[in-house]
Each structure stands twice: as structure tokens, then as C-alpha cells.
Amino acid sequence: MAGFAPPDSFRSDASALQLFPIRFERIGTDRFLVGNMVGDMEEMTATELDRLCALDLTPGDGLYERSFEKLFIGTVDQRARQQLLALRLRSRLSFLRAATPLHLFVVTLRCEHVCPYCQVSRQSQDRVRYDMDQATASKAIDIALSSPSPLIKIEFQGGEPLLNFELIRWIVVTAKQRAEPLGKQLQFVITTNLALLDDAVLDFCGEHGVLFSTSLDGPRDLHNKNRPRRGQNSYELAVAGIGRIQERLGPDWVGALMTTTEASLNRVEEIVDEYVRQGLDGMFLRPLSPYGHAIKTKQFHKYDGQEWLQFWKRGLRYILEINKSGRRFPEFYSALMLRRMLSDEPIGYVDLRSPAGIGLGALVYNYDGTVFASDEARMLAEMGDRRFELGNVREHRYRDLVLSDTLVSAVAESLTQTAPQCSTCVFEPNCGADPVYHHATQGDLLGIKPLSEFCERQKGVITHLFELLEHSPEDAAVLRMWAS
Structure with missing residues (x-):
């Protein structure tokens, strides 16, 4: 009867892990909101965020599994997770087809x-x-x-x-x-x-x-x-x-x-x-x-x-x-x-x-x-x-x-995916661009984000909804029903 391999043989080599694009923002004394490029978010402590960025993760430690689930990490030798990110991003942008x-x-x-x-x-x-x-x-x-x-x-x-x-x-x-x-x-x-x-x-x-x-x-x-x-x-x-x-x-x-x-x-x-x-x-x-x-x-x-x-x-x-x-x-x-x-x-x-x-x-x-x-x-x-x-x-x-110059330039200048402060913001995948609002209030299509009430409202709404989803099961059940 063949014996089982030792537990260590099933552990991933940390060097084989890679960090996918992530963004984060402090939401409390030792609380950070961490997100990926398609809007999945997870709450972490400063220590957990440091470990994630350093790829100091081990199967079974909890943080490893959470990071895999949220597409924060993948393995170097497998492209399936990158392809999943690409497919999900394409789905989110499919409004451009119609x-x-x-x-x-x-x-x-x-x-x-x-x-x-x-x-x-x-x-x-x-x-x-x-x-x-x-x-x-x-x-x-x-x-x-x-x-x-x-x-x-x-x-x-x-x-x-x-x-x-x-x-x-x-x-x-x-x-x-x-x-x-x-x-x-x-x-x-x-x-x-x-x-x-x-x-x-x-x-x-x-x-x-x-x-x-x-x-x-x-x-x-x-x-x-x-x-x-x-x-x-x-x-x-x-x-x-x-x-x-x-x-x-x-x-x-x-x-x-x-x-x-x-x-x-x-x-x-x-x-x-x-x-x-x-x-x-x-x-x-x-x-x-x-x-x-x-x-x-x-x-x-x-x-x-x-x-x-x-x-x-x-x-x-x-x-x-x-x-x-x-x-x-x-x-x-x-x-x-x-x-x-x-x-x-x-x-x-x-x-x-x-x-x-x-x-x-x-x-x-x-x-x-x-x-x-x-x-x-x-x-x-x-x-x-x-x-x-x-x-x-x-x-x-x-x-x-x-295809007018007016519209093309306005859309190009307001892309949140490449805009300063938006491109590194954890809320960006779930937010949006409103160049007319920012032009009206700041005289700038992109807007100065720290001074933007649009951004202030969006950050406040997304953070509050995230906390209800994570920490209030009864509220989360209602909110998930609304989203369906």
C-alpha cells in the first residue's frame, strides 16, 4: 500500500506566486480596503496588507485563501486567473458594443x-x-x-x-x-x-x-x-x-x-x-x-x-x-x-x-x-x-x-482607468467618470479629485455599502436581493 506524501509537498512555493494589480485605501485606524481591477474588495489590517504585498502567504493561513478568492494573487506558471480578470473586465465594458x-x-x-x-x-x-x-x-x-x-x-x-x-x-x-x-x-x-x-x-x-x-x-x-x-x-x-x-x-x-x-x-x-x-x-x-x-x-x-x-x-x-x-x-x-x-x-x-x-x-x-x-x-x-x-x-x-472632436476629447480626458488619483483608487472599478459635473464645478474635465463632491459621495456610498455587506448579515441579505 502506497504511503501519502508529506504535507509540505502540497504547499505552494511562495516564489511561484505573483501579485496582481491591487489598490487600497485606509478606512480606519488599522483597517484598509483592498481591491482588484474589477471591483472585488476585501478588508485587511496593515499587517495583512504588508504580507499580501510581500507575498508572505501560506495555504491554510486564511489570508492566502482570501487573496486567491479576490484575485489579488495568482501563480506564475498558470495564466487562467489573468484570463479570468481579462474576461471579467471585458464583461464590465461590454456596454461599448451597444x-x-x-x-x-x-x-x-x-x-x-x-x-x-x-x-x-x-x-x-x-x-x-x-x-x-x-x-x-x-x-x-x-x-x-x-x-x-x-x-x-x-x-x-x-x-x-x-x-x-x-x-x-x-x-x-x-x-x-x-x-x-x-x-x-x-x-x-x-x-x-x-x-x-x-x-x-x-x-x-x-x-x-x-x-x-x-x-x-x-x-x-x-x-x-x-x-x-x-x-x-x-x-x-x-x-x-x-x-x-x-x-x-x-x-x-x-x-x-x-x-x-x-x-x-x-x-x-x-x-x-x-x-x-x-x-x-x-x-x-x-x-x-x-x-x-x-x-x-x-x-x-x-x-x-x-x-x-x-x-x-x-x-x-x-x-x-x-x-x-x-x-x-x-x-x-x-x-x-x-x-x-x-x-x-x-x-x-x-x-x-x-x-x-x-x-x-x-x-x-x-x-x-x-x-x-x-x-x-x-x-x-x-x-x-x-x-x-x-x-x-x-x-x-x-x-x-x-466621433466629434468635442466628445472624443472629453471621453479621453476623463478615463478613470488612466487618470491621476483615479487609476490608483480602490473605488475606481465601481465608480465612474462625470466630466460634465467636474467641468461645471471645477472648470476641468478630469477634476481635482480631493476637492470633488462627486468623489466624496461615491467613496462614502461604496464604503458604507461594503461595510453593511461584510458586517451586517440581515442588511446584506436585503442588499444582495436588490442587486439581483
Whole structure:
């Protein structure tokens, strides 16, 4: 009977190990967050990190197994683990194969609300010269259907899009006719405050599968303060509209977004309760953006990144407790981040992409035919800064727009994979590039990262979610469900 080999013969030779690219950041006195190039992360002490970097690892010591699992190390004579890293990275970047799936049609700048944080330069209801016309819309449809994505989502923006609903009708019908011979699938969404919702709109949208996205900032007094209109009844009209859509078309036909203002900071539980009360399927705890009236009225400067993070953490805690009671109700930004952290599935949210999502993830067709790289770029242009203007529907084709010097240079300059401070940041694989934000706030496409509230928020969100996943099993179960 043959004997067994001694245990030492099964031990790996430390010299045969190699360290793969890693990044790390201190998150406590003796706590480091260590990550690889595809976003896997592990918490280590300073001693463990030193041992990892020195390849002072032995099978059975725990750190060896954790490092292998997270693709921090491999063996010199086997390429399978490097190939796995490459395959996972390719999967995370596969959104590039189906460029520009989202197309935003700004059918009017007119609006009957006067929100102080409005991100665009709205116009009064009587100024119809700020409406998109049919000829402009026709050209925009052709550009949208020229993008390589097999699924095209057309979103109607404003102003208040329902003030130009006849054009929306024409775009939906015409786009469907033109998409059919091309084999393209279409989705439609109207972003509206619902104040002008009527049976004709509901009938048409029900027939053609047009979904609704609206704004709901919280309880009556908060919503009406944030989103004033003549009659002080924006809340009443919004919730009535949500109810009508849910009753006539179904609960999945309408979603809502809130915007965090200074008045919202101490009321997150009330805001969440309002969403639950209205039968909505989740919510997005969204910060203000530095564009349009949010700058003119100084709303953007009334709280900072840390104050928003505390608001978000408090809201997330409250939402997690709702989920533990048996109701599925995700916080949508957390769900996006969790999908990024826990899978290699590409996501559509343009702020979490590098190369940047501007142009490659979405194009915006303004009412006058001007094409912008993102909705934020359009908002920036309304403030007089046309840095991200790509062209015009009357003069340019899809290829001209996405290969324009303006877009190519913006995307190239904002690549987080090669950017100073981003390229060595543990959060980079799960973060994204937002050149429009950094240009708006710092006058630089890349941005000075230590001074960036975008970075501050991203680091805070990712760190908090990681700690919940690692140290709170009940919370982790809910968070993993959101990511699935």
C-alpha cells in the first residue's frame, strides 16, 4: 500500500506566486480596503496588507485563501486567473458594443412650475417658440435609430413635455414605423410633473406602451415648497396623477424621483413614508445638481457632500427596515452601486461608466435641434457654457456626433482607468467618470479629485455599502436581493 506524501509537498512555493494589480485605501485606524481591477474588495489590517504585498502567504493561513478568492494573487506558471480578470473586465465594458441606447428629446422648454432648483432654463407657458417642431423631431429620430444599440429608449424631457404632447404623439408613432424595418426595439418614457395629465394622454400611452417618470419630493408641504406652481397644488396634482396611472395602466407604469434640498435633510423618514404611501416600488435619494436655477438661486450650495451622505445613510437605514418587514422597496442608487460591486454586468447609468457615459450612453436633442452629450451638458449650455455641444440634427449624422472632436476629447480626458488619483483608487472599478459635473464645478474635465463632491459621495456610498455587506448579515441579505 502506497504511503501519502508529506504535507509540505502540497504547499505552494511562495516564489511561484505573483501579485496582481491591487489598490487600497485606509478606512480606519488599522483597517484598509483592498481591491482588484474589477471591483472585488476585501478588508485587511496593515499587517495583512504588508504580507499580501510581500507575498508572505501560506495555504491554510486564511489570508492566502482570501487573496486567491479576490484575485489579488495568482501563480506564475498558470495564466487562467489573468484570463479570468481579462474576461471579467471585458464583461464590465461590454456596454461599448451597444453604444447610445438612450435618446432624450427636449420637446419644449415651457413649464408651469417655478422650481428654485430646476436644472434648466425653463420658459413660461406662452412662449411656444421654445417648442421642438416636427421637422427637427424627424431628424432626431433618424439619428437615434442610427445608433448601434438594438434597444433604443426615447425619453421626452422639458420643461414640461405634456405642453407639447401632440409632438410626442407624432414621435412615438413615427419612430415605431421607422424602427420596424431596422429590427430595432423601442421604449418610451415621459418625464413629467403630471399636472397636465388627462384621459387622452393616458389612453395614448396605454396603447403605445409609454411609461411615466415624475417628481415627488416628499409630503405635501415639502413638495409644494420645493416645486411651486400657481395654486400651490403641485403635490396634489402629482399624487393624483400617480394614482390615475397606477389604476388605469398598472403600478409599473410610473416611477418617481426626489431631489434633496436643504429642507429635505432632516425629513428623510417622512419622504420615504410618502413614497410607500403612494404605492411606488422604490426611490432614489438624489442630490442636487450644479446646473440651471439650482445655481442661480444658490440652492446647490446650501448643503455639502457630507450632509448629503448623512441624509442618504439615514434614509438607507430606514428603507432597509421597511424591507426587513417584508416589503421589497429598494433605494435605487444603492441598487445600482450594488450591481456594480457584486457583478460584472454592465449597467446603463451613465455616471457609473468609464469611458464616460456622455454621448456613448446618451444623446440629447434640444428643442432647436442642437445635440448635446448628456442632459447635464444641455443644462450647462442653458447657463452659457456650450463645451459639450456636439452638433445639430440638420447638419450632422450619428457618426459625426459620436466621433466629434468635442466628445472624443472629453471621453479621453476623463478615463478613470488612466487618470491621476483615479487609476490608483480602490473605488475606481465601481465608480465612474462625470466630466460634465467636474467641468461645471471645477472648470476641468478630469477634476481635482480631493476637492470633488462627486468623489466624496461615491467613496462614502461604496464604503458604507461594503461595510453593511461584510458586517451586517440581515442588511446584506436585503442588499444582495436588490442587486439581483
